[in-house]
Amino acid sequence: MANDFIHAFLFQDATIKNDGRTIAAAIEMDYSKEGWVGIPHGGIGMGAIMELAAGFAHCTDNGELQYPVSCCFRMGGSGVRVGDMVGITAAASDVGISGSVLVEGADMPYITGDIAFGDRIAEIDEYTRDYVxxxxxxxxxxxxxxxxxxxxxxxxxxxxxxxxxxxxxxxxxxxxxxxxxxxxxxxxxxxxxxxxxxxxxxxxxxxxxxxxxxxxxxxxxxxxxxxxxxxxxxxxxxxxxxxxxxxxxxxxxxxxxxxxxxxxxxxxxxxxxxxxxxxxxxxxxxxxxxxxxxxxxxxxxxxxxxxxxxxxxxxxxxxxx
Incomplete structure (x- = not known):
């Protein structure tokens, strides 16, 4: 997993734990991650899950994520505020990874996601996007x-x-x-x-x-x-x-x-x-x-x-x- 600007922006100096099947880290949703008033932007949590996915060999080619990629994220559970500590977790699945973002002390994650790579991707919707x-x-x-x-x-x-x-x-x-x-x-x-x-x-x-x-x-x-x-x-x-x-x-x-x-x-x-x-x-x-x-x-x-x-x-x- 790369140690560069993106990684530092997301994880600061957090310890990344990797047992071969699960990769996890605890980070602070600080002011740099704000989206709406006092609330971290959802793109941060989704991006952090994607960043951890890059640590799995079956999701990458030569250290880079395999494309195409399909992502299905669900939001709910407890709310998150700027300043909260959250746990980011990615676990290997048959098609890629399943990930979550859990606020410290909460019972339910506020973001969960299923991400598939390469020829294992899922169709996401039936919209034609005829407006392009x-x-x-x-x-x-x-x-x-x-x-x-x-x-x-x-x-x-x-x-x-x-x-x-x-x-x-x-x-x-x-x-x-x-x-x-x-x-x-x-x-x-x-x-x-x-x-x-x-x-x-x-x-x-x-x-x-x-x-x-x-x-x-x-x-x-x-x-x-x-x-x-x-x-x-x-x-x-x-x-x-x-x-x-x-x-x-x-x-x-x-x-x-x-x-x-x-x-x-x-x-x-x-x-x-x-x-x-x-x-x-x-x-x-x-x-x-x-x-x-x-x-x-x-x-x-x-x-x-x-x-x-x-x-x-x-x-x-x-x-x-």
Missing amino acids: PSDFSRIEDKLEHLPHYLNCFVCGVDRKLPGLKRRFHLWKSTHGNIVCAFAGFNDEDQDTFYRFERNGFIHPMALLAVLDETMGWGGFFASANGGVSVRLNYKLLRKIGINEKLVFFGRGEKVMGRIDKRMLFWASGCGAVMAEDGSFEKVVESSGQWYAMAELTEQMRTELIPESLTQNAFSVVQAKG
Whole structure:
């Protein structure tokens, strides 16, 4: 298992225990791992499980994860807060590994995941992702900026700590309200998004985290509410080099229930590499389910910045409703 920037960011100086069938570590969910207000970003836990998977010979080729990769994560159990100690565990399975993130002292993990590699991968959903345009010209100059949270690992563009620092955008397409994010379109990305790389290829954590947030925004525009992740599914089709330009897409797919009772929403997403001619190659697919929460929606109104972009985002869903 590599001892580099990614590993140090996730595990600091934690001891990694490996008995041949299980690899585990205990880490602090410190401020560098924050996603929403006081809560670690889900992409951190998922990325830590993926990092431990790299310690299994049957999941790797020459020390690198085998591709394609399918990931099915479930969120629940006890909540986690910034400052909590958590145990990250990965255990070998017939198709890859099963992993979990357990808050110290809790009975149930807050993240569990099943990850398969190579020809053992699972299908993750049946979405067509017909909203992905044929080329970049279809979305260029048609994007509206979305707000961000100050210290979010993914969207905290001004945060002082290492982070992905992605900006999100709304594209009002003929296929609905599509949320987009970009990587590799400016030199600064080499010090943010592409810093989370190994041997010249983007670490899965960066992809999982950005698509989680892209789909969450997509679900917001379908449901008019923020939500907490319940299930997240990914298929990583190939390794992505640090010299490749990426566009992430997300769309809300379905909403059930009412916010004053019980509301769930579903979203799909993908990451596509942009070729020199502007055409897209899908390299990551994703989907998920969220539990909508009125208090989280209200936090979005008060915590996202700048206020003008927050008002614009809410005006879009209010106009739809």
